[in-house]
Amino acid sequence: MSTVLVIGAGGVSSVCVHKMAMNTEIFSDIHLASRTKRKCDAIAESVKAHTGNDVATYEIDAEEVPAMVNLISKIQPSLVVNLALPYQDLPIMDACLEAGVSYLDTANYEPKDEAKFEYKWQWAYHDRFKDAGLMALLGSGFDPGVTSVFTMWLKKHKLKTIRTLDILDCNGGDHGQHFATNFNPEINIREVTAPARHWENGEWVETPAMQVKTEFDFEAVGPKNAYLMYHEELESLAKFNPEIERARFWMTFGDAYITHLTVLQNVGMTRIDPVKYQGKEIIPLQFLAAVLPKPETLGETTKGNTNIGCIATGEALDGSGEKTFYIKNICSHEAAYKETGNQAVSYTTGVPAMIGSAMMVQGIWSGDGVFNMEEMDPDPFMEMLNQHGLPWTVEELDGPVSF
Template sequence: MSKKNVLIIGAGGVAKVVAHKCAQHNDVLGEIHIASRNIAKCEAIIGSIARKQNLKVPGTLQAHAVDALDVPALVALIQKIGVSMVLNLGSSFVNQTVLKACIEAGVAYLDTAIHEDPEKICETPPWYANYEWKHKDACAEKGVTAILGAGFDPGVVNAYAALACSEYFDSVDSIDILDVNAGSHGKYFATNFDPEINFREFTGQVWTWQNREWTSNSMFEVKLTRDFPVVGEQSLYLTGHDEIHSLSQNLDVPNVRFWMGFGEHYINVFTVLKNLGLLSEKPVTTAEGQSIVPLKVVKAVLPDPASLAPAYTGKTCIGDLVKGVKDGQPKEAFFYNICDHAENYAEVESQAISYTAGVPAVAAALLIADGTWDVGKMVNVEELPPKPFLTKLSELGLTTFMQDAEGERQLF
């Protein structure tokens, strides 16, 4: 039976893209509801959809106020509006409560990033085992489909990894996920998504999977320079990231690493903020006796990532560099996507970082809706068939390319 009617949790940049794309496919997805603590932000997204005339057929597009940390309130909202699917695009701090509400209400769940405890940074790997995977049995018992990390990275890069292992290699030695934003937002300093989550990724240990074991490095310790399709030569740094923590457990690959592109200016500003203690998640007391969290102050004074979109130019390149063996011979292939900030803004009034994270969530939702990915249990993206997902992504605006010894070509 197909699933219809969607609740989007969150009203940030990625949620905005998801809402636009759901609206473009509301003939399949049915009613679209957007919920956040700040209902005005939800209503602004609805206004944006109206401006771009992105509702495919006449239908419900409604805003709601809810605290995503309040499980009973979430369950009540889900039951009141009668949705069959919840797309969690809220802060990484709300994953557990939204997931619990979906299990209790018996509706499908999907997110784009791993859960985080606001009091902890860089926990013991594999991270998914600390929170999400503890609910696997509950999902299976209730037949609830829960798809974890269905953004781009994690998400699409997981599907690239699954595709490479199943179709293009007999054995894989390494998967290096490469994430480059070669765009410019014109600000002195800004982050492309929630500054609090952004900085938390880079202030702890860098955990990667090397030689079939967890390996720790420090941020900006290991550098890689590579010539990319379209965006040219870029410098990247070994970074900890969500997808390493599922790919390392679900695929038989001895080395899984994540690399993110950073300019010297970002590194310099980040280093100063960190050395001054301004990226700490621990409260400090001011001379006036006020208790404040330095990281939250930095977040408050930096530009809202959503505000960067109108002036953003340039492109992103994100993909998997896979090395292994095919037919007894060494093989290397790069599976990737190129996205354009200005083109994304013209379509959905958002920049490419939000676009690449949001579009895959809608592709996954459409596959849940038609039954292809409605598996009745908790899974990470690499555990699902990649071809229907990558095909749907291409239809939605994210094309997959492959670069190997035979040249470059479009796959989906």
């Protein structure tokens, strides 16, 4: 049994803490901290109502390293679970190093002043964590996270090598809002409006944002337009699977979302550089995020399913030639809300954060240094997905899928 400290109090954190409290044989003491303590208190109250278990709460600015070190030293956790904003990854890693505790997150670092998702800043911490005898696990969400584990499971059990990989992320849910994002609005919009990139023949190929799309018929959702985007697991998948000729990431968006986003871009509301307003500097995207519905409030009204998976083509492990496999999870928004009070987009990230934490605190996944999900044995993680609300299926397709 282990003591854990979770940083952040959004929808993903709520799901993760609920699921930890449902597994007290693994997580004996759960502590939750964020900049706004009342959000932590609300999660703790929900956890108490759902599970009967207590969660201790704290107020902390995750970018204040000395304060983080003091909090970690007070709690003495075996793991810090970073479910805050990606801007805060590095200061939390610094605090973990100073306090002597291992680290886990769900999204890679990006600077505040540039929408640039890269692992290089966190990979640079490898030697420091190794020398300290600590482990840092990066990207234990769904994408990145489960999609990386899906890929490595296929490579372990079905394919000797992977030639092409397509990750498909479909949210078929309807939240009843004119315009809302299903996870942090600021991060979501920065991600969507950034240029698309995919890996092909040993290099990155860049295309304008939201310009390349395909239609795909998603089980339990139906036909949806999926847009080519850049997503951080492409970088780690390409690094740890150098034989991949092409790796792409696709995400679905409805026409209404695209229309709203286009208008907001055209009027400057997605800018991340400061502008003067009534003598004060504001960042338009942060102001927009403040007026949009909070993702954690959408659970009760969201209906439908998510469908997220990977289609991989490569040389079959049994020597029978080239084969294509499709591995995926389908998650119900209604079921996620009933269990944790959150919609499925938060659920599909929060559950893998709990599972990755369980892998670490139980010593099932271990090592000194900074690691990505692709470097770990996929089997125990995949087993826990089936046990804790994210069951997966795998099927062989007739051949490669044309996009």
